[in-house]
Amino acid sequence: MLLWPLPATDTITTMRIPVCTAPAIGAYLVATIAFGAVSLDGTQVTPDVVRFDRTTPVTITARTSGSKPTQVQFAAADGTTLTMRDDGQDGDAAANDGIYTVQISANLAVGGLQDADVFRKHLGFVDVYEGATRTFHGFDAVAGVDPAIGEVAIADDGVQVQHSNHVVNIVDPATFANGPTADFRPLIQRFYQLFPDSVDFIDIVFATRNAANRYHFSVRNAVSGIGSSNFNNTAIYGSGGRLLGISVFPTSTYFDAGQEAHSHEIGHQWINFLPQASLSIGTPHWPLSSLASGLMGFSIPGSGAGGDYSCRLTSIPTGVQLTAFSGARSFSDLDLYLMGPEVRGAGPITTCGRTSRRR
Numbered sequence: 492m493l494l495w496p497l498p499a500t501d502t503i504t505t506m507r508i509p510v511c512t513a514p515a516i517g518a519y520l521v522a523t524i525a526f527g528a529v530s531l532d533g534t535q536v537t538p539d540v541v542r543f544d545r546t547t548p549v550t551i552t553a554r555t556s557g558s559k560p561t562q563v564q565f566a567a568a569d570g571t572t573l574t575m576r577d578d579g580q581d582g583d584a585a586a587n588d589g590i591y592t593v594q595i596s597a598n599l600a601v602g603g604l605q606d607a608d609v610f611r612k613h614l615g616f617v618d619v620y621e622g623a624t625r626t627f628h629g630f631d632a633v634a635g636v637d638p639a640i641g642e643v644a645i646a647d648d649g650v651q652v653q654h655s656n657h658v659v660n661i662v663d664p665a666t667f668a669n670g671p672t673a674d675f676r677p678l679i680q681r682f683y684q685l686f687p688d689s690v691d692f693i694d695i696v697f698a699t700r701n702a703a704n705r706y707h708f709s710v711r712n713a714v715s716g717i718g719s720s721n722f723n724n725t726a727i728y729g730s731g732g733r734l735l736g737i738s739v740f741p742t743s744t745y746f747d748a749g750q751e752a753h754s755h756e757i758g759h760q761w762i763n764f765l766p767q768a769s770l771s772i773g774t775p776h777w778p779l780s781s782l783a784s785g786l787m788g789f790s791i792p793g794s795g796a797g798g799d800y801s802c803r804l805t806s807i808p809t810g811v812q813l814t815a816f817s818g819a820r821s822f823s824d825l826d827l828y829l830m831g832p833e834v835r836g837a838g839p840i841t842t843c844g845r846t847s848r849r850r
């Protein structure tokens with residue numbers, strides 16, 4: 492279930508860097524660079540949702556404040572580098588207002604979609620330069636929609652609320668003005684007034700692009716033996732006892748319920764609360780291990796962000812070796828065992844040369 496509020500402002504200052512490739516330890520980092528005199532307050536793709544049959548250009552803007560950057564570029568995913576301009580030309584709305592603009596072709600925005608893109612394609616990176624130094628490197632994405640899917644029926648629920656089968660739009664400026672860590676209880680309570688205790692998880696997706704990463708928090712836990720206590724805070728959210736947890740997506744760039752990242756966020760409902768030193772050093776993800784090549788990855792030292800460990804550990808007669816891996820991730824049996832959902836007595840699990848037993 493998705494809440495899609497409609498606040499007025501947005502920013503994003505994040506980046507993804509493929510740090511290394513297998514067989515070395517791999518990471519796909521989401522982080523922020525903020526050490527220049529220029530502040531990049533946010534980016535925007537217009538329109539945010541692009542029909543596959545669109546022929547007119549798509550506009551990308553980057554909103555800056557502070558000092559004037561030397562140059563702002565858009566490093567498109569196809570390898571081309573485009574100048575973003577703030578001179579009132581080529582689609583830039585106003586000269587010298589700190590908002591830099593570039594227009595890209597509709598084909599670049601939604602053409603050549605790969606399976607891994609699902610419906611949200613990585614367009615490229617916004618790069619801010621101060622002198623010769625790149626002080627910001629942040630990616631942007633656009634959601635594409637296939638017209639063959641057809642129109643979705645939308646029900647009007649009254650005062651600034653509407654919904655389709657899987658999405659609820661709620662206009663709630665008071666809540667969303669407080670940003671990604673706002674107190675979402677009033678919003679969720681409003682949702683439950685309309686849809687009493689109808690879901691296990693709620694995604695809160697900002698229509699705007701804040702400079703913050705997605706995150707998950709639990710509302711209720713009834714699973715024992717995973718290092719987390721049992722608790723039930725459903726009442727304060729207006730749930731009659733069913734709601735398990737909430738995932739927050741401060742920027743729509745990071746939301747696609749078909750992506751692995753969405754399953755990763757739900758995984759935070761159950762990992763990693765284990766007190767064993769060998770596992771707790773990886774909190775909130777996994778330590779570097781055979782577990783880390785699954786959906787939860789490993790915690791990047793320092794930031795704790797989820798890193799993509801593009802290796803598998805394979806047993807060989809003389810020990811263990813790293814094997815490159817770039818396929819789709821999933822929760823392993825051992826993930827599920829340590830998270831709680833795996834069933835008791837289903838047989839042994841072998842990982843990294845060790846054998847454990849399912850409960």
Ligand SMILES: [Zn+2]
Pocket residue numbers: 755756759775776796797
């Ligand atoms: Zn995570």
